[in-house]
Amino acid sequence: MASVTFQNVNKRFGEDVVAVDDFTLTVEDGEFLILVGPSGCGKTTLLRMVAGLEDVTGGEIRIGNKLVNDLPPTERDIAMVFQNYALYPHMTVYENLAFPLRQKKVRKEQARHRVTEVAELLGIGELLGRKPRALSGGQRQRVAIGRALVREPQTFLMDEPLSNLDAQLRVEMRLEIARIQRLLGVATVYVTHDQIEAMTMGDRVAVMRGGKLQQCDTPQDLYDHPKNDFVAGFMGSPPMNLLRADLESTDAGVALVLGAQRLAVPSSYATSHHLPRVDGPGVVFGVRPEDVEVRDVSSADSLITRVERREALGAEILVHLSLVDAEGDNAIVVNDSVAVVARPTMLVAKMGPRSGVSVGDHLQVRLNPDHFHFFDMNSGLSLRRGA
Amino acid sequence: MVVGNVRRAHTVMSARLVLLSAGAVLMILPFAYMLSTSFKPNALVLSIPPQFLPHQVTTSNYTQAWSSNQFGHYFVNSLWVAVVTTLASVLLSAMMAYALARFQFPGRTVAFGLILVGLMVPGLMMLIPQFLLAKKLLLLNSLWGLVVFYTGGNLALNTFLLRSFFQDIPWELEEAMVVDGGGPWTRFWRLILPLSRPALAVVAIFTFLASWDEFTWALTIINDPSKYTLPIGIALFQGQHSTSWGLVFAASAIAIGPVIAIFAIFQRQFVSGIATGAVKA
Numbered sequence A: 001m002a003s004v005t006f007q008n009v010n011k012r013f014g015e016d017v018v019a020v021d022d023f024t025l026t027v028e029d030g031e032f033l034i035l036v037g038p039s040g041c042g043k044t045t046l047l048r049m050v051a052g053l054e055d056v057t058g059g060e061i062r063i064g065n066k067l068v069n070d071l072p073p074t075e076r077d078i079a080m081v082f083q084n085y086a087l088y089p090h091m092t093v094y095e096n097l098a099f100p101l102r103q104k105k106v107r108k109e110q111a112r113h114r115v116t117e118v119a120e121l122l123g124i125g126e127l128l129g130r131k132p133r134a135l136s137g138g139q140r141q142r143v144a145i146g147r148a149l150v151r152e153p154q155t156f157l158m159d160e161p162l163s164n165l166d167a168q169l170r171v172e173m174r175l176e177i178a179r180i181q182r183l184l185g186v187a188t189v190y191v192t193h194d195q196i197e198a199m200t201m202g203d204r205v206a207v208m209r210g211g212k213l214q215q216c217d218t219p220q221d222l223y224d225h226p227k228n229d230f231v232a233g234f235m236g237s238p239p240m241n242l243l244r245a246d247l248e249s250t251d252a253g254v255a256l257v258l259g260a261q262r263l264a265v266p267s268s269y270a271t272s273h274h275l276p277r278v279d280g281p282g283v284v285f286g287v288r289p290e291d292v293e294v295r296d297v298s299s300a301d302s303l304i305t306r307v308e309r310r311e312a313l314g315a316e317i318l319v320h321l322s323l324v325d326a327e328g329d330n331a332i333v334v335n336d337s338v339a340v341v342a343r344p345t346m347l348v349a350k351m352g353p354r355s356g357v358s359v360g361d362h363l364q365v366r367l368n369p370d371h372f373h374f375f376d377m378n379s380g381l382s383l384r385r386g387a
Numbered sequence B: 001m002v003v004g005n006v007r008r009a010h011t012v013m014s015a016r017l018v019l020l021s022a023g024a025v026l027m028i029l030p031f032a033y034m035l036s037t038s039f040k041p042n043a044l045v046l047s048i049p050p051q052f053l054p055h056q057v058t059t060s061n062y063t064q065a066w067s068s069n070q071f072g073h074y075f076v077n078s079l080w081v082a083v084v085t086t087l088a089s090v091l092l093s094a095m096m097a098y099a100l101a102r103f104q105f106p107g108r109t110v111a112f113g114l115i116l117v118g119l120m121v122p123g124l125m126m127l128i129p130q131f132l133l134a135k136k137l138l139l140l141n142s143l144w145g146l147v148v149f150y151t152g153g154n155l156a157l158n159t160f161l162l163r164s165f166f167q168d169i170p171w172e173l174e175e176a177m178v179v180d181g182g183g184p185w186t187r188f189w190r191l192i193l194p195l196s197r198p199a200l201a202v203v204a205i206f207t208f209l210a211s212w213d214e215f216t217w218a219l220t221i222i223n224d225p226s227k228y229t230l231p232i233g234i235a236l237f238q239g240q241h242s243t244s245w246g247l248v249f250a251a252s253a254i255a256i257g258p259v260i261a262i263f264a265i266f267q268r269q270f271v272s273g274i275a276t277g278a279v280k281a
């Protein structure tokens, strides 16, 4: 059991493709690290470098204190769940699970014990005699997980191990994997596209984009204090609302200019954040959907909006709102040519399941002033002091 | 409309059946005639009109063929040579194919090119150089001389076939095995070979047939009658007994036995889709 350290790790494919770019991070011994990022950002490549399936172009990878850049994969003692399962087709489920143990010369009896134990945990105990081709996608995926979990390796690498399971099975497996990982205390890197897995399973979450590490923090820190607009927009479902806005000074202090409307910025942000000058370049303003609240009366901290779309998700309703001008008619373009903001005049609000809004309604919404986020207009970096 | 289609389909199907049957008859007829002749008493072999079903059935050709001039001994020689050749050639070519399919090493392309050249040179052209080589290696007049050169002769084609088969085995499977601690040998024995059973079966059959049937090289290097193989043995019947066709055909029929057995044994390996379910499509 050991930590995994990435020191300025680079990976290029050929001349042009930079899959991993100057990646530095330490996964502590026993830590469960979640790795997230958009498709193609280099997550799989990073795991493959740890496993030794891909050469490291630059930088150092250490397992424990040992530099493994040039260590053959068979000597790294790593267990990996592949994104596409990679089960041995000619072996039964039992033989698949027992294979890594056999390679490690574990005694037959002990191996049998371990395999049946893991198979029971993953709910595939009935399938031990079958070949992979006689399994459903979800069953195959569980066998793939099992093949990693039977071992007690230095490190677990899991590449979207639950992607093919139904919702209920996911919940169970999530708990099971997390439990086994705690039990074994093995450093784990776990890739997922699932927000719930990202928020609940790991000790820390690392967010990647374009091969670069954006931020690595505890899930709550990441959620509450994203370092940049990308992380803010990536974590959370639905993601944080991001709007480009100019700043304006008013009698009461500073306000955000959102089309024809103004939104007061509490004075505390002037001290907690490096807000730009009022005649400066403006900011990217962020607020999470759960911090958009419907109000009955108009006030200084509320906006007038129109309901454009309504998505009932059962436990909650997502309401897509557009900002309107004082007369309550036209949606106003706040700012065109915006890179980070897909719909500059749109806000998504999360509402209770019984709120009877319908498309076309005009709503007063209050943005919870305790949870404003400000990012630099150009770099996208958080303007929070000490961030 | 639908009825017309059905009728057309019927016509097409019938035409196909007729053609295939004609082809099959053409293929089987000489074989059947050989078999029937092998059961005829010698007097009736060349009777006119020819009898397809012999009026008089006898197995005396078989007993005579088997017991005359060490025929059983030739049979055993041939079997030994063919089996050892098949084992050696399949194993060696599988190893070569694995290296060529999966490993990066200097000279890989050149090595593969040489193998392809080996495929193109006709065997007869090699007769004299091979003879000189065999002489140097003290392999003349020995069954090992047959095994060594048969093995070598089959290597190129086998390697070529197996290499392309190995290349289609998903690379992810090897990676999985690498991570599970499997080195190249483990992967070869426990992944590549088991997954290639259909291809190995084909290659084994080819090799067995080729070495079982081979005549020219055997005739060239074997002088000692105790080391004759079956093709030579059968040829002997022709001159020696002023070609008693019943005997020749009975001997040939016996010689076909192991070939049929080999087909029967390996046929079970042709299971299609053995690799399905390995990786997510």
Ligand SMILES: Nc1ncnc2c1ncn2[C@@H]1O[C@H](COP(=O)(O)OP(=O)(O)OP(=O)(O)O)[C@@H](O)[C@H]1O
Binding pocket: A013, A017, A018, A019, A037, A038, A039, A040, A041, A042, A043, A044, A045, A046, A083
């Ligand atoms: N063998 C390769 N040759 C060239 N480019 C590659 C190779 N493998 C990966 N890449 C590129 O490297 C980048 C990172 O790929 P990677 O598979 O690590 O992404 P990922 O984050 O795992 O994506 P996903 O979430 O879709 O699985 C991609 O742009 C991909 O096209």
Ligand SMILES: [Mg+2]
Binding pocket: A043, A044, A045, A083, A159
């Ligand atoms: Mg991936």
